[in-house]
Amino acid sequence: MYRVEVSGWDKSQTFFVEKSELVWNEESEKHVTLNSAVPDGSVVFLRMIRPLSADQSQSVPYETEFLTVTPDGLNQFRLHPVSPRGAERGSMN
Amino acid sequence: MSDGVAATVTKSVEVPFAKGTVTPCILDDDPEQLDALTALIDDLGYKSVRASDPDEALQCLRHGRSRLLLADLSDTGLYGYDFLDRVLRTDPGVHVIVITRDYTLESALEAIRRGASDFLPKPVDRARLKRALDDISMLYDQRRRVRALEEQLLKDLEFHGIVGKSPAMLEVFDFARKVARHYTNVLVVGQTGTGKELVARAVHQISPVGTQRLAVCNCSALVDTLLESQLFGHVRGSFTGATDTRPGLFEYANGGTVFLDEVGETSLAMQAKLLRVIQNREIQRVGSPEVKQITVRLIAATNRDLRAEVLAGRFREDLFYRLSSIQIRIPPLRERPEDIPLLVQFFLKKYNEAYGKKIPGLSRRAQSLLLQHPWPGNVRELENVISSACITAAGDFIDLADLPEHMQHRQGHATGSGDDWQPLSLEEVRKIHIQRVLAMCHGNRLRAAHVLGIGRTSLYRYLTREGNPAHLGRRAGVAAA
Numbered sequence: 001m002y003r004v005e006v007s008g009w010d011k012s013q014t015f016f017v018e019k020s021e022l023v024w025n026e027e028s029e030k031h032v033t034l035n036s037a038v039p040d041g042s043v044v045f046l047r048m049i050r051p052l053s054a055d056q057s058q059s060v061p062y063e064t065e066f067l068t069v070t071p072d073g074l075n076q077f078r079l080h081p082v083s084p085r086g087a088e089r090g091s092m093n
Numbered sequence: 094m095s096d097g098v099a100a101t102v103t104k105s106v107e108v109p110f111a112k113g114t115v116t117p118c119i120l121d122d123d124p125e126q127l128d129a130l131t132a133l134i135d136d137l138g139y140k141s142v143r144a145s146d147p148d149e150a151l152q153c154l155r156h157g158r159s160r161l162l163l164a165d166l167s168d169t170g171l172y173g174y175d176f177l178d179r180v181l182r183t184d185p186g187v188h189v190i191v192i193t194r195d196y197t198l199e200s201a202l203e204a205i206r207r208g209a210s211d212f213l214p215k216p217v218d219r220a221r222l223k224r225a226l227d228d229i230s231m232l233y234d235q236r237r238r239v240r241a242l243e244e245q246l247l248k249d250l251e252f253h254g255i256v257g258k259s260p261a262m263l264e265v266f267d268f269a270r271k272v273a274r275h276y277t278n279v280l281v282v283g284q285t286g287t288g289k290e291l292v293a294r295a296v297h298q299i300s301p302v303g304t305q306r307l308a309v310c311n312c313s314a315l316v317d318t319l320l321e322s323q324l325f326g327h328v329r330g331s332f333t334g335a336t337d338t339r340p341g342l343f344e345y346a347n348g349g350t351v352f353l354d355e356v357g358e359t360s361l362a363m364q365a366k367l368l369r370v371i372q373n374r375e376i377q378r379v380g381s382p383e384v385k386q387i388t389v390r391l392i393a394a395t396n397r398d399l400r401a402e403v404l405a406g407r408f409r410e411d412l413f414y415r416l417s418s419i420q421i422r423i424p425p426l427r428e429r430p431e432d433i434p435l436l437v438q439f440f441l442k443k444y445n446e447a448y449g450k451k452i453p454g455l456s457r458r459a460q461s462l463l464l465q466h467p468w469p470g471n472v473r474e475l476e477n478v479i480s481s482a483c484i485t486a487a488g489d490f491i492d493l494a495d496l497p498e499h500m501q502h503r504q505g506h507a508t509g510s511g512d513d514w515q516p517l518s519l520e521e522v523r524k525i526h527i528q529r530v531l532a533m534c535h536g537n538r539l540r541a542a543h544v545l546g547i548g549r550t551s552l553y554r555y556l557t558r559e560g561n562p563a564h565l566g567r568r569a570g571v572a573a574a
Contacts, residue, residue, distance in 0.1 A: 003311075003314060007286075007470070007473055007474075007477055008477065009497060009499070013497070013498070013499035014469075015286075015469055015470030015474045015477075016470075017285055017286065017470065017473065019311060019313060019314040043481055043484065045477050045480065049309075049311055049314065050309075051308055051309050051310055051323065051342060052306075052308060052309075052342075052345065053309070055294075056254075056290055056291065056294065058447075059476070059477070059480065061480060061481065061484060082484055084448035084449070084450060084483060084484045084485075085484065085485060085486065085487045
């Protein structure tokens with residue numbers, strides 16, 4: 001699990017910033033749970049929270065796939081890497 | 094203005110420019126006319142690309158082989174002004190010179206109103222065509238030079254990863270440089286997404302202990318027990334899950350700096366512990382009786398009005414005074430819109446590199462939209478918009494369709510504030526206005542009363558009548574992000 005900061009726009013188009021935990025399992029699936037209700041398929045930006053890093057980490061975009069609402073009422077999402085259109089190099093991930 | 098006068102004016106202001114800047118794409122369904130125009134343009138020193146039908150011309154523009162279209166268009170001709178609309182929809186940055194036999198003043202004005210750069214009657218006058226091509230070429234050359242200057246400016250106006258040219262931000266940079274030299278605690282105040290962590294890192298880097306360690310702790314991200322453990326360390330077995338003995342961030346950064354982000358979110362109990370660190374310069378690991386001496390510079394950050402939090406009993410006054418002897422306030426982005434173009438350039442460069450793209454900029458209408466947006470999420474929101482636009486943009490420039498939907502819809506609103514007028518009661522209008530002013534003042538009721546032009550007591554009385562004054566002030570002080 002990794003502490004991350006997640007930002008993006010929720011279903012009411014309000015910009016949000018939340019702290020959460022990124023679960024990264026053996027099959028390289030990434031999951032995150034948010035208070036905010038994010039539209040399925042929208043892009044959110046993840047930044048690792050690293051207390052001991054000399055530099056601030058960079059934001060990385062991910063596409064969300066809604067999975068379920070947890071018993072705590074939080075929204076769980078699977079995250080998919082995003083490939084920029086017309087990029088000269090490969091995707092970010 | 095007569096041609097003679099125009100010629101004189103042109104001569105006196107002529108500036109050398111790179112003629113090969115534009116490669117016109119010529120669209121004409123008459124092969125003879127196409128040949129003649131190609132030869133003429135060649136003779137004027139420009140290379141050109143030929144297209145015999147609109148789709149070929151559009152392909153040429155889409156693939157970036159040309160950014161100037163010379164097209165035989167007319168309202169009644171084979172290719173009407175609807176084609177002009179199509180071209181400009183495909184790429185609003187393209188210049189279109191309409192060439193036609195059916196010249197009338199009305200049709201010329203109509204074409205220009207629809208976005209054409211110029212309107213030339215057939216047979217094309219060589220001097221007029223030369224002037225039109227030279228003008229557009231000069232414009233592109235100028236834009237290239239401006240972009241080069243902007244890149245240089247970006248380097249000059251960057252302060253440890255933060256970019257700004259507004260007087261407010263230059264003041265922030267200047268003040269940060271001054272306070273960084275002194276080994277004293279600093280409080281950085283600003284809304285979410287304004288760059289508080291970047292400023293804190295900059296202060297550390299410039300400070301006498303810049304070569305020492307910087308530890309960053311987000312105080313809102315953890316519950317008290319975990320926060321305490323992270324800051325002060327723990328010994329094995331001191332709590333469930335403490336399977337080893339570890340130093341905390343204060344020990345790690347001993348001799349350097351500890352940055353406490355969102356210090357306003359800490360509990361009163363945690364605040365007492367932080368006060369002890371500042372006063373006594375000592376820490377104790379969780380579960381350990383041993384006291385360790387440490388020397389750290391504390392930089393704290395908050396998006397709350399800590400003075401209001403002290404008044405409300407949610408933040409310790411003694412800790413507030415210890416943290417806030419030096420305050421750096423970062424203004425929200427809506428207070429410094431002149432920084433937006435520079436920030437856009439900065440993020441474009443960053444994400445062009447990250448995504449392997451070469452997007453040179455935004456269309457004029459996209460730029461205009463960004464300047465109108467209130468940016469509740471501040472610079473972070475702007476960064477996400479540019480990052481997202483760089484991901485989705487398929488064309489040369491970022492256009493409206495590449496921006497978030499809610500921003501595109503906002504473009505249709507005539508009012509600057511984005512409010513839809515409704516016939517509310519005076520009481521409702523007063524309530525909404527007071528809440529907005531409180532939000533603008535980050536919950537500071539003294540400042541809000543001053544802005545509203547009423548006494549502080551009147552404001553308190555009103556807030557008490559409407560509900561819990563502390564709660565209203567707090568809600569108003571927390572940004573949407």
